[in-house]
Amino acid sequence: MEDPQSEHQRMLRRHHREKKELQTQIQAMKSSVPKSDKEKRKQLLLDVARLEAEMKQKHQQEMEKFQERFPNNSSLDSVTEDMAKMNLENQPPRLSKAQRRRERRAVRERERQERVAEVERELLATFRREEEEKIAAILGARNLEMKAIPVDCHCMYRAIQDQLVFSVTVENLRCHTGNYMQKHINDFLPFFIDPETGNAYSRDDFMRYCDDVVRSELWGGQLELRALTHVLQTPIEVIQADAPVLVIGEEYFKKPLTLVYLHYACDLGEHYNSVKPLEAGAIGGAAPLLS
Template identity: 75%
Template sequence: MEDPQRERQRMVRRHHLEKKELQARIQAMKNSVPKSDKRRRKQLFLEVARLEAEMEQKHCQELEKFQESFPDNSNLEGVAENLAKMDLENQPPRQSREQKRRERRAALVRERQERVLESEMEHLAGFRRDEEEKLSVILGAKNLEMKNMPADGHCMYRAIQDQLVFSVTVESLRSRTADYMQRHIDDFLPFFSDSETGDAYSRDEFLSYCKDIVRNASWGGQLELRALSHVLQTPIEVIQADSPVVVIGEEYAKKPLVLVYVRYACNLGEHYNSVKPLEASAVGGAA
């Protein structure tokens, strides 16, 4: 009798630890996405809900499996329920009827949110498949295929790093990008404004933005690519599924670096990938 109880206690405590670790991971994800970027914040919300739902399902399955393994332990369920309700000081909280009603209402809200999330994820999956098919055709015509980069906030710089013939770190690319933008502030400042108010950036706000390029895993875009093309003295092509190819740094004669800009492949929103030569088997299959 005691062994199953101890096993259940260990499992419940492990679940508690896993939930704490997930919350820490979620907080790190939230910190990587600016609050002003509403589109990426929405994608972040969907990803967080998915992670929480997956963990909840995993824990429920483990509990059900445990109960099936020990069906004859009549007191075990009570022990498990008490453990699950313990706070950090291992004190069983007392719930009023109103608290229970609030919990039931909250459960209904969560259920509705999960249904909405499931619908939105299915919708997003359709966009994702369509985007992948279009990009495959565009890249295939160039004998290229997409090479995935991690969705860690450094994707654009990693895609550039992946195609350079010399060794360079992401940190160095970020630093050189920020340095160029600060030294050519008049070329870049007019293009920066507050995403919520629309007010133009002041010089101090722009310089703070440049510092964030170096210090944080901030997402890079077309202006950073403009700076990088000058730093590397190399043109950069950006391929998209539903727009013409954007060429940055056309004044340079070197072979261009090719990036793929995707809107739906990453759960956190817009993302850059690199490219690589299309494998011979794929070329043969296409022929």
């Protein structure tokens, strides 16, 4: 028969192992429940408390039964003390009060940032949905619907390309746009202003900008649309959810190309889409001579 000290030591080791296994189980339970699900998190805390209480009661009952079997064995105290030391040695080092405060602050800050990010995502989704509903109503009244254009730095040129009845590449549109702006610098330079400071750019700055229009993935805006109306000899209208229709190139009398300008369409920022008739068909007139 095994002596009391060995049996007691074995029981304490088993208790230690069972506690570690329970903590692993609890960690897995916590990981399986999303923080956003408050009802499930509440139930999780109740389940964790129940499991810990059940194990504590079980170990306490086993210890009491053991002591009833061996009431006068004084050597068990040293074994119990050694096991307690072992438990402490297997725990992570204690943090100072200042460290614990810093960790709590860091946790609270992470949670705050997560809440802010979630609110921002919800607001963006709301703005996006409202914008799309307004655009759909405007286009529907004109027997049109929005046509999605890939989200990248070429979206304005791609939307124009989509509506032309002749074949042209985005690179070709960029090339003609930049060249036209350079040849007619006096028509564009007064409107070429730093959006942050309001200061006018120099001629050299403008010429470099036109080079970027041709050679880089520079986003297109009103200056480029103005140039394109002259290059294509066709008016361009831009539909927005909360602004009047912007028509550029009214001096031309062809059927305008129609773009949709979206503020909240994508995480990258503003975006241009094309349009199409509710019954499929091409938009635009005969091909002009690109000069």
